[in-house]
Amino acid sequence: MSNAIFYHAGCPVCVEAERNLAAALDPARFSVEVVHLGESKERLPEAEAAGVHSVPALVLDGQVFHINYGADLVALK
């Protein structure tokens, strides 16, 4: 089981990506953790260290996929 982290900030673009793309991952292979960076600001350094620049973003096996564009990470600080 691989770890997948979906970072978002509650924006409409984020919600759509969560409902569709994050929910489309193979449940047999991925355990998806959803992190709201606007509410869990203590996770911001971790997201930045992973290479996340904007939300929504999905980190799969350490690789960052920025999905469409909702907000810059700096706007959440």
Add this chain to the structure above:
Amino acid sequence: MSNAIFYHAGCPVCVEAERNLAAALDPARFSVEVVHLGESKERLPEAEAAGVHSVPALVLDGQVFHINYGADLVALK
């Protein structure tokens, strides 16, 4: 079974997204078609009609998710 179309152009960013994100979709729910828009230029109008502006992009149930950024669609014409 839903239809998922992954549009790419063979760029490094595209290959990474295909190997990781497109391959991570639930095979029980999605049939993933991979379209190389540089080689299959006849699919460009269809991709544009779906709302694809750049590759790599994943269209899930009619919704477009632009993943990172490889190339603009106009560069493939």
